[in-house]
Amino acid sequence: MKLDGKVPTGELSEKWTQYRGTMNLVAPNNKRRLEVIVVGSGLAGASAAATLGELGYKVKCFTFHDSPRRAHSIAAQGGINAAKNYQNDGDSVYRLFYDTIKGGDYRSREANVHRLAEASRTIIDQAVAQGVPFAREYGGLLANRSFGGVQVSRTFYARGQTGQQLLIGAYQSLSRQISMGNVTMYNRHEMLDVVKIDGKARGIITRNLVTGAIDRHSAHAVVLGTGGYGNVFYLSTNAMNSNVTAAWRATKRGALMANPCFTQIHPTCIPVSGEYQSKLTLMSESLRNDGRVWVPGKKDDVKAIREGRLKATDIAEEDRDYYLERRYPAFGNLVPRDVASRAAKVACDEGHGVNATGLAVYLDFASAIMRYGKSEAHSKGMVNPSEDEIKLLGEKVVEAKYGNLFEMYAKITGEDPYKSPMMIYPAVHYTMGGLWVDYNLETNIPGLFAVGEANFSDHGANRLGASALMQGLADGYFVIPYTIGQFLSNEIRTPIIDDQQPEFEAAEKAVKDRLAQFINIKGKQSVESFHRRLGKIMWEYCGMSRNEEGLNKARKMIQELRAEFYSDVFVPGELNEYNPELEKAGRVADFLELGELMVVDALDRQESCGGHFREEYRTPEGEAMRNDKDFTYVSAWEWTDTTADPTLHKEELEFENVELKTRSYK
Amino acid sequence: MKLNLKVWRQKGASTGGKFETYTVEANEHMSFLEMLDVLNEQLIAEQREPVSFEHDCREGICGTCSMVINGHPHGPMKGTTTCQLHMRHFNDGETITIEPFRSNSFPVIKDLVVDRAAFDRIIQSGGYISVNTGQAQDGNAIPIEKDLASEAFDAATCIGCGACVAACPNASAMLFTSAKVSHLNMMPQGEVEATQRVLNMINQMDSEGFGACSNITACEAECPKEISVKNIARVNREYFAAVLASEKNPSK
Ligand SMILES: Cc1cc2nc3c(=O)[nH]c(=O)nc-3n(C[C@H](O)[C@H](O)[C@H](O)COP(=O)(O)OP(=O)(O)OC[C@H]3O[C@@H](n4cnc5c(N)ncnc54)[C@H](O)[C@@H]3O)c2cc1C
Ligand code: SF4
Ligand code: FES
Numbered sequence: 075m076k077l078d079g080k081v082p083t084g085e086l087s088e089k090w091t092q093y094r095g096t097m098n099l100v101a102p103n104n105k106r107r108l109e110v111i112v113v114g115s116g117l118a119g120a121s122a123a124a125t126l127g128e129l130g131y132k133v134k135c136f137t138f139h140d141s142p143r144r145a146h147s148i149a150a151q152g153g154i155n156a157a158k159n160y161q162n163d164g165d166s167v168y169r170l171f172y173d174t175i176k177g178g179d180y181r182s183r184e185a186n187v188h189r190l191a192e193a194s195r196t197i198i199d200q201a202v203a204q205g206v207p208f209a210r211e212y213g214g215l216l217a218n219r220s221f222g223g224v225q226v227s228r229t230f231y232a233r234g235q236t237g238q239q240l241l242i243g244a245y246q247s248l249s250r251q252i253s254m255g256n257v258t259m260y261n262r263h264e265m266l267d268v269v270k271i272d273g274k275a276r277g278i279i280t281r282n283l284v285t286g287a288i289d290r291h292s293a294h295a296v297v298l299g300t301g302g303y304g305n306v307f308y309l310s311t312n313a314m315n316s317n318v319t320a321a322w323r324a325t326k327r328g329a330l331m332a333n334p335c336f337t338q339i340h341p342t343c344i345p346v347s348g349e350y351q352s353k354l355t356l357m358s359e360s361l362r363n364d365g366r367v368w369v370p371g372k373k374d375d376v377k378a379i380r381e382g383r384l385k386a387t388d389i390a391e392e393d394r395d396y397y398l399e400r401r402y403p404a405f406g407n408l409v410p411r412d413v414a415s416r417a418a419k420v421a422c423d424e425g426h427g428v429n430a431t432g433l434a435v436y437l438d439f440a441s442a443i444m445r446y447g448k449s450e451a452h453s454k455g456m457v458n459p460s461e462d463e464i465k466l467l468g469e470k471v472v473e474a475k476y477g478n479l480f481e482m483y484a485k486i487t488g489e490d491p492y493k494s495p496m497m498i499y500p501a502v503h504y505t506m507g508g509l510w511v512d513y514n515l516e517t518n519i520p521g522l523f524a525v526g527e528a529n530f531s532d533h534g535a536n537r538l539g540a541s542a543l544m545q546g547l548a549d550g551y552f553v554i555p556y557t558i559g560q561f562l563s564n565e566i567r568t569p570i571i572d573d574q575q576p577e578f579e580a581a582e583k584a585v586k587d588r589l590a591q592f593i594n595i596k597g598k599q600s601v602e603s604f605h606r607r608l609g610k611i612m613w614e615y616c617g618m619s620r621n622e623e624g625l626n627k628a629r630k631m632i633q634e635l636r637a638e639f640y641s642d643v644f645v646p647g648e649l650n651e652y653n654p655e656l657e658k659a660g661r662v663a664d665f666l667e668l669g670e671l672m673v674v675d676a677l678d679r680q681e682s683c684g685g686h687f688r689e690e691y692r693t694p695e696g697e698a699m700r701n702d703k704d705f706t707y708v709s710a711w712e713w714t715d716t717t718a719d720p721t722l723h724k725e726e727l728e729f730e731n732v733e734l735k736t737r738s739y740k
Numbered sequence: 741m742k743l744n745l746k747v748w749r750q751k752g753a754s755t756g757g758k759f760e761t762y763t764v765e766a767n768e769h770m771s772f773l774e775m776l777d778v779l780n781e782q783l784i785a786e787q788r789e790p791v792s793f794e795h796d797c798r799e800g801i802c803g804t805c806s807m808v809i810n811g812h813p814h815g816p817m818k819g820t821t822t823c824q825l826h827m828r829h830f831n832d833g834e835t836i837t838i839e840p841f842r843s844n845s846f847p848v849i850k851d852l853v854v855d856r857a858a859f860d861r862i863i864q865s866g867g868y869i870s871v872n873t874g875q876a877q878d879g880n881a882i883p884i885e886k887d888l889a890s891e892a893f894d895a896a897t898c899i900g901c902g903a904c905v906a907a908c909p910n911a912s913a914m915l916f917t918s919a920k921v922s923h924l925n926m927m928p929q930g931e932v933e934a935t936q937r938v939l940n941m942i943n944q945m946d947s948e949g950f951g952a953c954s955n956i957t958a959c960e961a962e963c964p965k966e967i968s969v970k971n972i973a974r975v976n977r978e979y980f981a982a983v984l985a986s987e988k989n990p991s992k
Pocket of ligand 3 (some may be wrong): 801
């Protein structure tokens, strides 16, 4: 299969404008006759559904949640990037483009990333117009902060709840379209298959999660905005119900899964505390603006801390190893996520980890509190303020910036992060991989599109902070509403798709058979227990660092686990009722296949890049070593029959505007 | 720690329900939902049906988790959702009663799961600013006073969980509705539609069958996001002004 990214010709900075100006349009009277299914109501899905509705298409939007407002995007904390240059610090569309390409370790498509940087600016305008209460300065203008991997301040935020506020904005726009009758909303409906007719995506099969009814839905085109697959690791910062099923069912129908091994391990999460643990909690990257990461330099101190004889605050300044500042003086605590995570792993592997499990480092706000406190005292005109007064003032400033995160930390750990440093450790957070799409965000199945975290585009091998919200909203508000026209303009003569066709019937039957199969296994082990075991394999062998031997072992273990699942899983309850265990069974079954593909992809990619660190490929200083000569491609995997090996299709990446360099944050 | 759980079990909307009792072994670092996970794993191991409850983010932000714990929506801790509640706040040997959010406008789907779609319909009736994609001016074109933005933000942090309704003896949805009206009406962007918004949203709320607000303020006490009842007062004022205005000018 020849993969065509369909990148338009012309100058990089002109491509999108020119392309948009010459694209096929669909006339308003025809739009009313064209139906579009949008699966997902997160930032990407909700913004796409709302905008397509505004344009006049007949939209049906699906979510497995009880309301579109609950999508996992709601949990995003830190912020959203935009090249507004409101801070006058030299930011520009080109700089955001360049940072994102470099941050992604040169494994993304130039043209897509440039378009993303262009769209970033209008996203902020749109959100403000919707009433999103972004943080503001005293003068009433929008405030910014910095995120990792960049040297400008371009991140817009709404306290530590940016995702919530942006999603509510998109949800409100979607609600307006629902009230106007342009979008029909299907809550508590889980998509379990894509229906293809004459090679084109023409509908989906869903399960009504309340009644268990299996339904057919047809449309001229299908858009998947179904999120990422980080939960393949079981423990991750994703919401409990996030899953790969929609994208995976598309893969089983012939869509290609791109770069599945590119997963992001976020450096600042609350460490694992016990076997019962169900999820991990992120502490936003924005904290690294003010928090300093360190471990005790002396092993004796480490031991004393683990045994509870010493506290973090007892360790003298000169006995602390601020390892990020030491190793990466140019970026310090604001190195990109992949670099920060690996550095934490190295510190812990070398025996400097600070909690009982040895898997934690400190994130310390003491210096920031004093710095802010002094500045506040000064601006309040206080003469000779005491240390305690300064501290109190400083804590107030920190609270205003990160209050909800500090509170969340205290609730979970029972400790006060204002008084002693937070303990953090890397955790699975985001998946750069996803369905392969071309410049139009269309998969290799005509009429099937993917937006947001569900597609692979834009972030290469490592995503920079505050850029997923940007991408989800760019895709949904400003890209798909245009590019879908390229497909739909050729469909204006196609009547409403009849859902009584044999393809719908066959897909419905396949879904019903599969669900019945889960219930009928009647084994002994819970779905959850399989998911946990899969997660451990993935984390151990396909997590922060990978090697050939481990990956080969993991592949075998996953195959065995899958076989065990199909012979010994126990799914209680019935098909025709509200049954969360049945929902989980389908999702875990899909993870058990995806996991294997991730391992296969990680084996194929014999280089280290971004979040993909192969131990065999590193520099003498232990940094990742890319191999541009052999691996400057997107790995797009075809895998419809899991009893055979997956087939690799390559899309060579061409860089016409940036020079491929070794990423250095030193 | 060993706990006795009295849990509401109900097969579906149209069937009756009853309490069942279970014992479970937990530890104080677990979250409340992780404790229920343990219970469910135990039930599954005995080939019995697990307890259905809703949850997703487990970070206190999605508003999915619900349930009434020992008589309090989201349990006894102030400003805390069920998913953020930890077992260190309970005692060894304690009996904990767990029920669904109860309100006629939130019918039970199964066990602890209720249908809160009425909230979506309230938002659909006017909880938005009518601006199409692409119509916006530059974000910095409208400066907004920092304190005002912050106050609007406080109202906007509502997670749509419905605890306010479950807490209210009248099952009023006034805290939820007023939080959204306030968020939007306070901002200059929302001013244009302010009058229509408050009328439409309050009318929709009434037609969903939620009770009237009689200023008991149990909602504020139980709200996990500590949304203030000041929003209710503000919206009452706006509503009466809007009703008067629309009586004077019925065409609007
Ligand atoms: C804790 C956390 C913090 C983050 N913070 C930031 C941040 O500060 N800045 C940033 O840029 N990014 C951040 N991210 C990343 C970002 O939030 C996500 O990448 C992004 O929100 C994904 O949006 P989405 O619309 O693609 O998917 P989601 O929001 O996950 O939405 C998926 C939707 O698809 C639906 N769905 C899925 N499968 C099906 C199916 N089979 N049938 C029906 N419906 C289905 C779901 O119901 C849901 O509506 C964070 C992520 C996490 C986990
Ligand atoms: S006002 Fe509070 S209790 Fe009511 S829905 Fe919003 S967050 Fe929940
Ligand atoms: S599960 Fe999301 S708020 Fe509790």
